[in-house]
Amino acid sequence: MQRFILGAIITLLCLPVPAQALTLEGNLIQGGMAIGKVAPSTTVHFRGKAVRVSPDGLFVLGFSRDAEAESLIELHLPTGAVENHPVTIEKRSYDIQRIDGLPPRKVSPSAEDLERIYKDIALVKEARKKDDPRTDFSMPFIWPVTGRISGVYGSQRILNGKPKRPHYGVDIAAPTGTPVKAPADGVVSLAHNDMFYSGGTLIVDHGHGLSTVYMHLHKLLVEAGQRVKQGDVIAQVGATGRVTGPHLHWGMNWFDTRLDPSLLVPPMPEAETAALTQ
Structure with missing residues (x-):
């Protein structure tokens, strides 16, 4: 039994760690732009609309002057799973x-x-x-x-x-x-x-x-x-x-x-x- 448990632990340790489904870099602020990265073949929706994704998983998002405090990025993964990622947008004041x-x-x-x-x-x-x-x-x-x-x-x-x-x-x-x-x-x-x-x-x-x-x-x-x-x-x-x-x-x-x-x-x-x- 101990040998079986040890073998199972080793098998788990050897399994590949799943990559992060979404990375987002840029200016999460009103008027800002962010570049996202997802796994290839992932479908991205932002504010209910499909967003173009490059073959290597790059996409871009823009936030309006008066963007709401929170928006939602929806991912349809190649596995068939669906993930929702809320994004908080910083508010600005204007001259x-x-x-x-x-x-x-x-x-x-x-x-x-x-x-x-x-x-x-x-x-x-x-x-x-x-x-x-x-x-x-x-x-x-x-x-x-x-x-x-x-x-x-x-x-x-x-x-x-x-x-x-x-x-x-x-x-x-x-x-x-x-x-x-x-x-x-x-x-x-x-x-x-x-x-x-x-x-x-x-x-x-x-x-x-x-x-x-x-x-x-x-x-x-x-x-x-x-x-x-x-x-x-x-x-x-x-x-x-x-x-x-x-x-x-x-x-x-x-x-x-x-x-x-x-x-x-x-x-x-x-x-x-x-x-x-x-």
């Missing part, structure tokens, strides 16, 4: 910004302007629908431009005294003509020289529904369908569209969920330098 002196036409568009705006919106929505199997999103991102941050994600803008929708991106002040670099590998999904609000506009798709947008550009240096690598110069900073001065608006989306790109990059180099001199 209020006032911008005055804008032309009334830019704040309250005419019927003719609205027709153009709706066409712009349709083009952007189509670009953000892409669900490409590439996993460019998994590489570390870099700043597309360095400079003073003049606008932050999630802030509420009041234009000429009228509250508008929140600001979904980061504004980086820089002179017209400053090179804009691709922060990660991707494929250009939209290139438009003159949108009503955003002026010269680029969208780069990084796979699995994650995309970045670049607005108010002076000049576009790439075209739709073009493959870009991290660090490639894709455009020049400008002051086109609805702006009060030259800067880059850098935004990020997971499909139609607007994210904060500044959460994916190191601190702005200029900001670090300024801190050292204070």
